[in-house]
Amino acid sequence: MNRPQTTDHRPSSIVRRPSSGFLNAIGAIVWKDLAAELRSRELLSAMLVFALLVILIFNFALELDPLTRRVATPGILWATFAFAGTLGLNRSMAVEKDRGCLDGLLLAPVDRSAIYFGKTISNLAFMLIVEVVVLPVYSVLYNTNLFNPGLIVVILLGSVGYVAVGTLLSSMAVQTRTRDVLLPILLFPVVIPILIAAVKASSGFLQGLALTEVMPYINLLIVYDVIFTAVAYMVFDYVVEE
Amino acid sequence: MKPQPIVLKVLNVASVLLFLAALGMVFLYAPLEATMNYVQKIFYFHVANAWVGMLGFIAAAVAGVVYLIKHDQKWDIVELAAVEISLVFFIIAIVTGSIWARPSWGAYWTWEPRLTTAAILEMVYIAYLLLRQGLDDPDRRAxxxxxxxxxxxxxxxxxxxxxxxxxxxxxxxIGTNSTASQGNFDMTSKMLATMFFALFTFSVIFVNLFWHRIRLGQLAQQVEQLKLEELQ
Amino acid sequence: MIEYATSIKYMLAGYAVILTVLALYILSLFNRWRNLKRDLQTLKEIQKKD
Structure with missing residues (x-):
């Protein structure tokens, strides 16, 4: 397993140049996660298969005729992302905990929040990859055009907020006895603003509403992202403290 | 555990007396509302319960922040007490709200913002309690x-x-009476007086229960510590 | 205008809920207090024996 400092050949430089050490540490964590995933592919394949299954279930649960589809598509997409997201978040942290990586990271002479941002960025990357695959598949399956720049902005903003809170809460959940079931229970009630805003903004863009009608939701997503990234950054220390 | 201080005993008696007085005011003093008549009387205690739920929510948030700053276990006890009381009173507020909604707008549940938010807050609190249940180490749990x-x-x-x-x-x-559902019916001064009296009463009850719940938390902490000592 | 009979039924249901939930909560506080006291007593006795 890669240690976070492997990219930094002079560990003492972390002390002297904290800002670049911070960024290096984040980069190292992201790199470690992506490289490990590239080798095993267990996280992404699980998320992708799960996402496709969720869409399949929705197909039979809702009888998606062309008329229903128009109304239901944003909701189905976000439900899929949310479910697949928890799967990924849980797994990504559980791996960290089980292989003792979390302890290793905590021992590393870097700011703890670097661990938070590193994990958040790699979780975001996984989520975006899943979304990049799900969108065209959904488009093909349901003959709906989802290639809309507005929708992509919404998905980006929504995923950032979701992962910002999700990474914090999953690092708490993996340290509990009930870790397998706890994450969605902790996460869903607090990401409801994201789901509401993202679904509304997505359907606004897909139905070609005027930008002024969609903007309140975009603003809400931005506000949520900023607030929760800041809060999670501030409290992450309490979550990993030994 | 020390015996109940005098102030708390006074609060106990005051809570019971005020509660009876508030009930009396609701049923004997407040006039009947024109369109909803009797069922409108739920309004007074419904609002008071929601108010206590809000107080608990704020108290929990403050206690949580203070704990993060001070790292003192006693704020964890305060926080848990506030969450629990808020949970109980919001349940009452939600259920009474639904009971009031049924005859007024024909459905027990409408996805009205306040009602929905209260329900989501309950989910947050239940998640909170489940999180606590999954953690044994008192410091980490806090x-x-x-x-x-x-x-x-x-x-x-x-x-x-x-x-x-x-x-x-x-x-x-949601229905023709949707303005009434917001508590926007024309309130007479007697209705207003009753509402404020109910709010005051439930604020006293809140302080009283909060205090008792904190004492319970302190006792629980004492027992937990003794158990840990015994295990070592 | 809601019928008086219906209105009274819902009002009584509402106040029944309020009183029941409050009573149950206070009862649970009592119960937990009593159980903790008992635990405390037992623990203290065990400590004395040691």
Missing amino acids: RFSAVYTLIGAISVPITFMSIRLFRTIHPVV
Whole structure:
């Protein structure tokens, strides 16, 4: 397993140049996660298969005729992302905990929040990859055009907020006895603003509403992202403290 | 555990007396409302319960933040007490709200922003209790709980705003009496007096129960510590 | 205008809920207090024996 400092050949430089050490540490964590995933592919394949299954279930649960589809598509997409997201978040942290990586990271002479941002960025990357695959598949399956720049902005903003809170809460959940079931229970009630805003903004863009009608939701997503990234950054220390 | 201090005993008696007086005011003093008549009397205690739920929510958020700053176990006890009381009183508020809604607008549940937010807050609190249950180490439990309380305290107001935004852009007609559902019926001065008296009464009850719950938490902490000592 | 009979039924249901939930909560506080006291007593006795 890669240690976070492997990219930094002079560990003492972390002390002297904290800002670049911070960024290096984040980069190292992201790199470690992506490289490990590239080798095993267990996280992404699980998320992708799960996402496709969720869409399949929705197909039979809702009888998606062309008329229903128009109304239901944003909701189905976000439900899929949310479910697949928890799967990924849980797994990504559980791996960290089980292989003792979390302890290793905590021992590393870097700011703890670097661990938070590193994990958040790699979780975001996984989520975006899943979304990049799900969108065209959904488009093909349901003959709906989802290639809309507005929708992509919404998905980006929504995923950032979701992962910002999700990474914090999953690092708490993996340290509990009930870790397998706890994450969605902790996460869903607090990401409801994201789901509401993202679904509304997505359907606004897909139905070609005027930008002024969609903007309140975009603003809400931005506000949520900023607030929760800041809060999670501030409290992450309490979550990993030994 | 020390015996109940005098002030707490006074509060116990005051709570019971005020509660009886508030009931008396609701049923004997407040006039009947014209269109909803008797069922409108739920309004006084419904609002008072929601008010106590709010007080508990704020108290929990404050206790959580103070815990994160001070790292003192006693704030964890305060936080848990506040969450529990808020949970109980919001349940009452939600159920009485639904009972009132049924005859007024023909449905037990409408996805009205306040009602929905209260329900989501209940989910946050249940998640909070499940989180605590999954943690044995008191210090870690306190830290995680405080963090989650903080996340909930920030997200719930945003949830309320987003549901309201959702409703204003896509208004849903819930019934002809929908203004009445907001508590916007014409209140006479006697109704107002009754409402404020109920609010005052439940504030006293809140302080009283909060105090008892904190004492219970302190006792629980004592027992937990003794158990840990015994195990070592 | 809601019928008086219906209105009274819902009002009584509402106040029944309020009183029941409050009573149950206070009862649970009592119960937990009593159980903790008992635990405390037992623990203290065990400590004395040691």
